[in-house]
Amino acid sequence: MTISNKETALLGLLSEGAMHAYKIEQEIKNRAMRDWTEISMSSVYKLLRKLEKEKLIKSEMKVSQKNISQKVYSLTSDGKKKLKEKIKILISEPEKTLSRIDLATSHLDQLTKKEAIECLKKYEKRLNEMLACYKELEKYLQGCSSQKHVRALARRPQYLIIGELNWIKEYQKDLK
Numbered sequence: 001m002t003i004s005n006k007e008t009a010l011l012g013l014l015s016e017g018a019m020h021a022y023k024i025e026q027e028i029k030n031r032a033m034r035d036w037t038e039i040s041m042s043s044v045y046k047l048l049r050k051l052e053k054e055k056l057i058k059s060e061m062k063v064s065q066k067n068i069s070q071k072v073y074s075l076t077s078d079g080k081k082k083l084k085e086k087i088k089i090l091i092s093e094p095e096k097t098l099s100r101i102d103l104a105t106s107h108l109d110q111l112t113k114k115e116a117i118e119c120l121k122k123y124e125k126r127l128n129e130m131l132a133c134y135k136e137l138e139k140y141l142q143g144c145s146s147q148k149h150v151r152a153l154a155r156r157p158q159y160l161i162i163g164e165l166n167w168i169k170e171y172q173k174d175l176k
Helices: 005-014 021-030 043-053 077-092 100-106 113-143 148-175
Strands: 057-063 069-075
Touching (some): 005 021, 005 069, 069 077
């Protein structure tokens, strides 16, 4: 049985320690995981039930400090094993990404040269804004003394954006 990317994200969170569903949801939100995973708010509870049924996680009822019963989930040894297997696969093999810009570029002959260049300049501007945000995020994470693998989540998109910016500059030259 292979686990999905969504399940990997959830197991990864639980590998850090036991959590109840609301805490998991808060961690997903706080880490902006929806920007880099496929996990959605509606899928968390469904995935927890599925992973528990497959014995990759277990749950127990605990009473919180506010005297509220909560179902707390933790990773089983099988869950740790499956998570580790999936991480090895994900980190070893490049993934083909689909990008809307490729779809637009394939039909750019539908626009005038002027329209195409205007649109590409807007795209370039937005990329520069995104790059600035990721640089700020990385600076913030360094200030928090976060772990290297967490900072890498802010650094990798910067390299991808820089590559995209280089492509767009060259493509704009070609169009002129």
